[in-house]
Amino acid sequence: MTQDKPDNKCPFCRIRDGKLPVSMIHEDELVMIIVDLNPINEGHLLIIPKVHSPEMAGVAPDTLAYMMRMAQRMNKALRKSSYRCEGVNLFMADGEAAGQEVFPCHLHVYPRFKGDGFGFRHVKGQHFIRTDRERMDAIALELRELL
Numbered sequence: 645m646t647q648d649k650p651d652n653k654c655p656f657c658r659i660r661d662g663k664l665p666v667s668m669i670h671e672d673e674l675v676m677i678i679v680d681l682n683p684i685n686e687g688h689l690l691i692i693p694k695v696h697s698p699e700m701a702g703v704a705p706d707t708l709a710y711m712m713r714m715a716q717r718m719n720k721a722l723r724k725s726s727y728r729c730e731g732v733n734l735f736m737a738d739g740e741a742a743g744q745e746v747f748p749c750h751l752h753v754y755p756r757f758k759g760d761g762f763g764f765r766h767v768k769g770q771h772f773i774r775t776d777r778e779r780m781d782a783i784a785l786e787l788r789e790l791l
């Protein structure tokens with residue numbers, strides 16, 4: 645687990661330490677839940693572990709499980725809220741190639757509705773690789789052995 649240096653510039657650690665303004669939804673010993681500065685839709689929030697780790701692999705498993713429990717609670721809250729919410733996306737980018745832009749691990753939770761204009765771009769036949777059962781079985785075998 646990466647520990648923060650006193651002079652660190654990590655925005656989430658600075659929020660945790662009370663050094664940046666934030667719209668806090670919930671805070672406890674394990675996580676902070678804040679309103680996202682750059683929302684996909686109104687109600688977009690971030691669940692952030694209090695112990696800084698750049699990668700998902702460095703977050704304590706119990707904390708990750710707790711983040712998912714809190715995501716379920718926030719999902720329910722969003723669906724009851726005044727914000728337009730016909731569905732909810734959970735999104736975690738782990739690594740720059742996956743779209744991670746801020747490098748403490750964090751989980752996005754955001755409301756969705758039909759026609760909101762957001763989505764993963766996928767042009768059928770262009771972005772997905774072809775596969776077959778033999779290849780899928782090989783992938784299952786390799787990943788099973790790495791668990």
Ligand SMILES: [Zn+2]
Nearest residue numbers: 654657696748
């Ligand atoms: Zn941090």
